[in-house]
Amino acid sequence: MRNPLDPAKLNAAVENVHRAGMPGLFAEVRDGDQVWRGAAGVADLATGRPVTADMRHRVGSITKTFTAAAVLQQVEGGLIGLDTAIGRYLPRLVPGERGAAITVRMLLNHTSGLAEYLPRAYPSLTALPVLADTGPQSLDDNRLTRFHPTELIEMGVTAPAVGVPGGAPGVYSNTNYLLLGALLEQVTGAAAEQCITRNVIERAGLRHTELPTGPYVTGPHSQMYEAWFGMIDPPRDYSVYDMSWVGPAAALISTVTDLNRFFGLLLAGEIVSPSSLAQMRRTVPVVSQEGRVIEYGLGLHPMEAPGQTAFWGHGGMVWGAGALAMTRADGKRQMAVAVNLQRPNKLDSAGKPQPHPIDDALEALYRTAMHG
Structure with a gap:
């Protein structure tokens, strides 16, 4: 019986x-026809403006599920082969033996062995994952930088490999999903952002979701506060x-309501076909950016509790x-939560983030x- x-x-x-230290957060939870929306705290520390549950927000790597869905649609249309080598499509970006060994599936589930480009684009982060030696300077330096x-x-492809193509565990890397964006552009002739907007965002009827072209979040939104492990104080x-x-x-901007709508439709087989959804739910072990081994599918991540049905x-x-957005496998129970502070955890002497009361809350x- 559902709670x-x-x-x-x-x-x-x-x-x-x-109360644990998060300036502001907002959420939507759904159970069948029941809907709860709530918010607590402030959207602006300077003015005390409150957060509201309808605010637009940067949702980070949730974008990957949208990109993966757009790729799977092209697989269904015959323009992309899920187990075809990326070098067949993008020989200049991934040349030679690696291009021949890395498949589209390996990009989607982070088993390509391609390194993360971020420490090269953001020099003050070059010590990752040894966080004690990083600094936040690059965050300010690149505030308005327009990267191609x-x-x-190229930074990710030319960096030392973090694994062999198809090896386990994989290693989570944004390089994989930038390549998938380039792949979408190659096979559709449209920019990846246009392809994802037309085929995923608009198809799902998401009215407050977009891939931004500039540095601003339009419409009602919160300020977004970075602490970088207490180094920005x-x-x-x-x-x-x-x-x-x-x-x-x-890069996606969305709302908690739109996120729940998207994942509900996706898991109902209304964004990609049921067979494509089955592929998305085939998981492999992947080392996350936090250094934990997680199960990861094709742009989908499962979460389970003992004795409970899986959430995706x-x-x-x-x-x-x-x-964070999670929908139960049967589509009935859903949660989407947005927060406006990142990395408040101080580092210990080994450079590992220490527990913070926000984590438990x-x-x-x-x-x-x-689970109720």
Whole structure:
């Protein structure tokens, strides 16, 4: 028997995240025909303007699910082969033996072995993943930098490989999804952003979702505060930011309502075919950007609790903003949460993020939202 929504518990759980140190957050939870929306805290620390549940927000790597869906649609149309070598389509971007060995599927599930380009594009982050030696200077330096995807892809392709094509575990890398954007452009003749907008965003009827072309979030939105592990104190607002540094990997702007609508339609087989959805749910072990081994499909990530049905979705983080969207396998229970502070955790002497009260409060919110 499904747990009905409990607005009082959900309101309390959201408020607890705010009290734990999150400036502002907002969420939508669905259970069948029941819908709860809630928010706590402020959208602007300077003015005290409150957050509201209808705000638009940068949702980071949730973008990858949209990009993956657009690629699977082209697979269905015969323009892309899921197990075809990327070198067949993009020989200049991934030349030689690697281009012949890396398939489209390996890009989608992060088993290509291609390295993350970000530490090369952002020099102060070159020490990743040894966080103790990083600094946030590059975040400011690149606030209005307009990157071209091919220069970022080249950084990732020419960096030392992090694995062999198809090897396990894979390693999560934004380079993979910039290549998928280039692939969409190659086979459709339209920019990846146009292809994803037309075939995924508009097809799903998402009225408040877009891949931005400039540095601004239009419409009602929160400021977005980055702490970079306590090195930016007080946290700095990065809500105005050119998102070409991640493009079809993590640039999406959306709302919690649109995210729930998208994942509900996707898991109902209404964005891609049921057979394509089955491919998206075939998982492999992947080392996440936090260094944990997770199960990862084709732009979809499962989450399970003991004795519970699996949830499918994705999380995302960019400078100052984060989001998580999860939908139960049967499509009935859904959650989308957006937060406006990133990386408040201080680092220990080994350079590992220390626990922060926000972490436990968010976990409690997720449990309340997903399981009642």
